[in-house]
Amino acid sequence: MSQSLHFVVSSSRSPNLTLPNRSYLKLSPPPSNLRFPVTFVRRPISASSSDVDSNSPSKVLVSDNGKGGVLPATSPEYVPPPSDSSSIDVDAVTEADLKENGFRSTRRTKLVCTIGPATCGFEQLEALAVGGMNVARINMCHGSREWHRRVIERVRRLNEEKGFAVAIMMDTEGSEIHMGELGGAPSAKAEDGEIWTFSVRAFDSPRPERTINVNYDGFAEDVKVGDELLVDGGMVRFDVIEKIGPDVKCRCTDPGLLLPRANLTFWRDGSLVRERNAMLPTISSKDWLDIDFGIAEGVDFIAISFVKSAEVIKHLKSYIAARSRDSDIAVIAKIESIDSLKNLEEIIQASDGAMVARGDLGAQIPLEQVPSAQQRIVQLCRHLNKPVIVASQLLESMIEYPTPTRAEVADVSEAVRQRADALMLSGESAMGLFPEKALAVLRSVSVRIEKWWREEKRHEAMELPDIASSFSDSISEQICNSAAKMGKYSFALPFPLQI
C-alpha cells in the first residue's frame, strides 16, 4: 500500500469516492465499503488479454476493496478462474454477486471519459464501462442540463442493472473568454489568410460566413490591433488587423478547425493578456446553477475550471456541505491557468484532487513548459496524498484515426509512470470516431506500465511521507506502512512462493 489513490466505486446507486488509501487513517471506523482481504488469482498462461504479458506466468491481484471485489465476466480485467488443479482457489462469481457487489478493477490508473454526442447512448456508455471507464465526465461547456441529466440517468441505470460502478464527474464551464456556438454546425474551417470577424454581437441564424460570436462584452475594448488571437490554445491563430465598433477583424495565420465554444486567449508582445480574465469570477452565475444541478443529481465529483486560488475551493466545499449535509461530492481543482500554478500548493491542499488540464494550460504558458508543469503538479499531489488526473490530447489523433501515434503512447506511458491516478479522454470519447479504441489504448498502456513499474519498484526502498497529524494516527500509519512493505516484499518472492 503506497500512496496509491483510487477512484473506488461501489455498485450502490451513487458510487463512492474513496480518497487515498492512507487517508483511511483519519477515518474511524473505516468506511463500510472498504473490505480486506484480497484475493489472489493466477492468470492462466494462455490468457489472451493484452493487459498482461502472456509469456510469463503473471499474477493478477484482485482486491476486495469494494463489496466483494469481483469483476464482471465482460470486464477486460476479469480473470477466469484457473482450471488446473495446482491453481489457487478463487471465489465463484455469479451474476447475482456481480449485481450485488460490483467490482473493483486491478488497474490502479483510473480512466475518465468525457461523454458527448459520440458516447451518450446507453449501449455506447455500456461499451465504455465494459472497456474500463471508471468515471464519466460531463462538460457543462457543452449541451443543455437536460442533455446531461439524461446521461447521468443512463450511467446510474448501467450501474444498477449491469453491476458497473461508474462515477460521474461534472466539469464547470468557468468564466474565461470563449467563442459562441457555430449556429448548430459542429465545426468551421479557418484557412490561411482568411479574414474573420470576432464580435460580441449575437448573429442571426444562419451565421454569416466567417463570423464568430464572443461571450465577453469587453472583448472589442480589450484587444488591440497587432494582438495575436489564439483559439483553443493555438489550434488556430489569428492576427488582429482592425477594430470596428463591436467587431474585431482578424487574419488567420495558422489554419485549423474552429469548434463551438472554443477558448480564446490573446497575446501581446509575446505575453498572455490576462488582466481581464483575472477579474472574472472563477465560478460564474451559470456555473452556480450548474453546481446546484450537480448537487441535485448527486454527481460524485465537481471539477472547477480555471481555479485561481484556494478560497474558491473552500467556498464551494462549504456551499456543497450546506446544501446537502450528507453529501460526499469531491471537488477537483483544474490546474489550467497561470494563477493556479502560482498558488498550486494551497489549491491542492484545499481540494479533494486535481486535474492537469493541459488544453487550456498550454494556452496560458509556453507549450514547452507544459510537461514540467505536469510533472510538478503530479508530484505535489503525490506528496500531499491527493488524487490527480492527467487530461487533454492524450490520444488526440484517435479523434480521427483508429490507432494512436507512438508519441501519444509515450505521453500516456509517461503519465502512468509519474503515477497519475487517472487519465482522461476528451474529444476522443466525446465526439471522436473511435471512443472504445481510444479507451482500450489507455487501458492497455496503463496496465503495461504499471506492471513494469512494479517490477522496477520492487527493488527500490519505499519512501512514504508522514501524513498523520496526531499520535494515534501515527501509530496506525506505522502499522499500515509496515503492512505495505510486507506486501511489497511478498511480491518479490520467487515463484512458486509468490501468490
Ligand SMILES: Nc1ncnc2c1ncn2[C@@H]1O[C@H](COP(=O)(O)OP(=O)(O)OP(=O)(O)O)[C@@H](O)[C@H]1O
Ligand atoms: N456534451 C457535449 N455535447 C457536444 N459536444 C461535446 C460535448 N462534450 C464535449 N463535446 C465536444 O468534444 C470536444 C472536447 O471536449 P472537452 O470536454 O475537452 O471540451 P473543451 O471544449 O475542449 O473544453 P475544456 O477545456 O472544458 O475541456 C469539445 O470541444 C466539443 O466539441
Ligand SMILES: CC(=O)C(=O)O
Ligand atoms: C480538460 C480541460 O479543461 C483542459 O485541458 O483545458
Ligand SMILES: [K+]
Ligand atoms: K469545462
Ligand SMILES: [Mg+2]
Ligand atoms: Mg479547460
